[in-house]
Amino acid sequence: MGFPVPDPYVWDESFKVFYDDLDNQHKQLFQGLFSMGANPGSQAALDNAYAVLNSHFLFEEAAMQVAKYAGYPPHKKAHDDFLAEVHGKSVPLDAGFVNYTKDWLVQHIKTIDFKYKGKL
Ligand SMILES: [Fe+2]
Ligand SMILES: [Fe+2]
Structure with missing residues (x-):
């Protein structure tokens, strides 16, 4: 259901909101979740x-x-609801949670963030 989750998990132009700072931050989020998923035992990740x-x-x-x-x-x-879910987690993370976060970000950008395109 929803938009496809990139594999490998890397931002691409289909996620553009056309504000450079926000697009750059979204790239960092993909990198952060990629690293978290690649290092599920890492508290630092x-x-x-x-x-x-x-x-x-x-x-x-x-x-x-x-x-x-x-x-x-x-x-x-x-945002707040999602952050609370991440905050409640401890390592090692299970794959289901990692996949949930990756999917959440994809769906959030393309449905919720996209609504502000041209309005900020
Ligand atoms: Fe957002
Ligand atoms: Fe965003």
């Missing part, structure tokens, strides 16, 4: 994935607020 997600979400939320973007409240909630 999990911590890094959480950190890049958190900082991207804060940046994206600020951009939406500055633009008075109407879709902000549910978008913010989607």
Whole structure:
């Protein structure tokens, strides 16, 4: 269901939101989740994935607020709910969770983030 998850897990132009800073951050998120999945026993990889997600979400939320973007409240909630799921995890991560996070990011960018294209 939903959009296909790239394999290998690398950002491509189909994920473009056409804001360079946000697109670059999305590339970092793919890298962070790729590393997390490649090193499921690594606390550092999990911590890094959480950190890049958190900082991207804060940046994206600020951009939406500055633009008075109407879709902000549910978008913010989607970020918060996902971060809470990642925060509750400890290593070693199971493959099911890793795959869930990879799919979540793909679907989130292409359905939720794409709604702000041209509006920020
Ligand atoms: Fe988002
Ligand atoms: Fe995003």
